[in-house]
Amino acid sequence: MPILKQSDLTTVLTLVALVLGLFIVSLVAISLFMNIDLGKVFYHVYESTVGTEFGFLSVLRRTTYLLIVSLGLAVAFSSGVWNIGGEGQILWGAILAAAVALLVALPPLAVLPLALGASFLAGALWGLIAGFLKAKWNVNEIVSTMMLNFVATATMTQIAGGPLRDPVVLIAQTKMIPEELQLPFMVYPLNTAFLFALALVPVAYVLMHKSVLGYKMRIVGGGSSVAAAAGINTGRMVMISMFVSGGICALAGSMLVFGHFFRAQAAMTGLFGFYAIVSTLLGKSKPELMFFTSLLLSFIITGTESLRVLGVPGSFTQLVVGLMFVAAVLREFSSRRIK
């Protein structure tokens, strides 16, 4: 069975065209609005993304985290569960990663897997709450996961400002994790977290397309009446789906701790939990496409961020990504697909 099908490629290419089109439109808009030379705008975007080695590596770096979260969300979305709780799950992963890193006195080779395991578990359980509520009482998962995001943020602020706090600074953030635990750089600024993310792709693919469990989850996502009539326990699938999804998103949090910030704080997610929804939707929740859609999104975000030197506000990024949601949704317009 070919991994990338013809029809997928065409759809993705159409989407890429759409996305880039919208991106260019917004660039033109900002240059007009702020009276910046359009050429300069394009130049900066180019230079910060594909024009220089550093730029391209930055794009890849950002892709790392987007990719992990996208994979996590893909698991949920393909089962028909809207996991909007990515932010919270990432934070939980970060909390546990920082906690293990700071508190467990073991050699790095032991700490790292332990931290990853704990992160995964924390995010998974957090996701499971919403999954359980949906399976048992049909509580709308959009509302529940969104609410849980806030609770997770509060928890992070609490812990980062409390037990694990870095006494030197005023803001609520944890101490820095020991140097030996910080992930080595491959080529600055890209670190080994990138490899970790890439490695997750085949894992997610195998889970979703090669395993019995993934198959069942996708069937549930395709129409729960069929699933029930075919004898699949839909409630259980929903819970498992949220469990796995939350866990994977949490791993992004741990990677952010070990690979980027080397500490944990509430504002570390960079809204990836939401941004990744775009890349997941653009990629139709297919793991094999996630890398490309995450890369695309990262390209756009990095390019937009680079415009700051020209005076463009950071908020502009949100505007652009918001526009990308439109693209993601227009895809649904053309082909009636489930979440």
Place this chain on the structure above:
Amino acid sequence: MQNRDGKVKAGDVVVEMRKVTKRFPGGVVANDHVDLEIRAGQVHTILGENGAGKSTLMNILYGLYQPDEGEIRVEGRKVTLRSPKDAIDLGIGMVHQQFMLIPTLSVAENIVLVDRSSRGLLLDLNRVEKQITELSTKLGLRVDPKAKVGQLAAGEKQRVEIIKALYCGARILILDEPTSVLTPPEVRDLAITLERLTKEGLAVVAFITHKLPEVMEMSDRVTVLRRGRLVGTVETKSVNQKDLTKMMVGRETLLQLERLEGKKGNAVLEVKDLSAIGDKGLPALKKVSFSIREGEILGIAGVAGNGQRELEEVLMGLRKAVGGRVFIHGEDMTNSQPEKIIAGGVGYIPEDRTKRGVVPDASIAENLSLKICSEPPFAYNWFLPFRARWFLNEHEIGKYVDGLIQEYDIITPSKNAATRNLSGGNLQRLILARELSRHPALIVAAQPTGGLDIGATEFIRNKLVEAKAEGAAVLLISEDLDEVMSTSDRIAVIYGGEIVGIVAATEAKIETIGAMMAGVERMQAS
């Protein structure tokens, strides 16, 4: 409710439909040059089996469909009804089977929504409530204007719908299968209501049904349709039920499929006094009992809406049984989870193919593997060193799927193509392939050939008969009487949620079956 100008007298023709023809894509002729005359002050019934064209004809009168040929006259004037609005303006009101009411609002509030006279800002619920009470007392339609619709029984909801139609000025009232949701006392109430309506203000009532006793009791004239054609219109008092049955069903010859005789063994499915509640809160199954043996097809004949869907669902564990027992191979499977029932060797061919039968977005291969996905050799351990059934063995699954596609003649460019593009016939072949290839001991097939062309229909019937010959017990629920009679070994007739008779196919006479389906006859328990 007003009379336009009092000119219309009882007996006057108020609606004329001449040579009305309606065709649907696929070659179906729902109404074939049908003539109809409805007179003021009378209850006029439209009688026929499934697919006779009753609802289509009335939907045309109500403006929901446009006829391809023919003309309609209301009070002598030729009219074109482009939408229900046109119909309502002409004084035609319709009470559908599916009530158009909002459950969280009260009766008065629901009626206010359609009340064209209250343009003002303020809700004058008092006035509306008073008017409702007036109407209801005048016509004997007991309705509490303040009650929340969601809490009303079906009979009351129906009365609300009638009042709603009258409120909009209906003088011609169409009721679609009104008794299908009513209990016997409610049916009697309806009869009284209709009497009053026809006496009072000359409202004319058209009535769609398949239940003969009601026709005899409530109507003044009857029009019988069969397969889209008009069989005849008669005065009720000049015919009896047998005459009507003959008109409704009247075929002399029947195609008999070659009967493969199966070796009949032990009882596979035993249903004892099974009872269940329908979606509307009314009993849908009332102490249904029957059994099916190995190598036998039991056909359930009946007009749609008499409990077939609920039976299908209860047997598959998709609906709760509130009484009675279901035994499969002697094991009590009442209210078990679908997983368990399926594991017990049951194949399911659902009536709603696209919603319950397949996952439209999944590939054909994925849909075909729905049942086998957890079992070896289709689930295996891949690279894991220990024995596990976690992964899909694509090679084995591919072989299996290819085999099925060939055997069941599923036409598709590839096994990985999306299922949503399959035609109805191919879709059903897929479902059949998936279910029958597992050689289940019991097959529950609900409307298996609904909406399919001849080729697919024959194929499916043959497959079911083959399965029977191999020893399966088959429950065939079908609204197509021909199908039931030609495919089954024994025929049970369901009417009003009850099994009113079971006969051997070889002894069954179509008039008898038809009569049972129409509620006229009832056999002693067999």
Place this chain on the structure above:
Amino acid sequence: MELLIPILEMSPVFSLAAFGQLLGQKSGVYDLGVEGTMTTGAVFGVLGAYMGLNSWGCLLMGALVGIPFGAAMFFVSEKLKLNQIVVGFGLWLMGLGLAGSIYTVLLAPQHIKIEAVGAVAFGLDPIFYLSIGLLVFLIFLFARTKYGLIVTAVGENPRVADTAGINVEKVRAICLVVGSALAGLAGSYVAVDVVQGFTYTMIAGYGWMAFALVIFGRWKPIYVFAGSLLFVAITGISARLEILGMGFLPPNYVAVLPYIGVLVVLTLAMIFAKETGMPAGLGQPYTK
């Protein structure tokens, strides 16, 4: 107690936006972009001052900017029948981005003086009285007018409403636009009357709270209003608790009590209540 006035004073922030959401949800449409609308409303409030408008003008600016948001939401989810949730999210991010951008580019460098409208009676702002008026209006609307009934019908079962001759699209469009205008007004209220300025984190989650408030208040105006008072009290109270020495309750958690509250109430409703009050047609675009 002297806490009452500050609570009442802040309440329009939640209640105005929540009333707007209520209107939209009663007609059957989720407006997940409310946070973005509020933020943009806030920025436009300041923008008004930049343009030299008086306080009322600034407030109006906020309301006006809500209109295109509501229109966009309507168009994309009802006309194009696209996924309401995704569209809402998109609008939220876009709103945030737009607001932040406008602020940074146009307004931050300037020193803009905004004057609050000022207290009129009992030390309370006229906007507060507006919110009370709105409360009364909504209660009246849904209890006693045909329009309220129409909105309810459209939200419960658009098909039935359609057969009754109601223009479902028109009703939903009006509700969404008005709802978003209210959200925008709530935003500009924060900017003009409460804070007299704008910061990025001003509308921190208030929009989501307004959204949640509707569910929390079981889609009834009076409960939504009571809920908004409660939410104000809770969000404001965390600071005071520390001062009062009741620091055992982690302040961060007190701040998120509203969210936990929504979750609990919603769950309990799904478990027990047969009648949640939720419009049955919520979230589904209507296709004829």
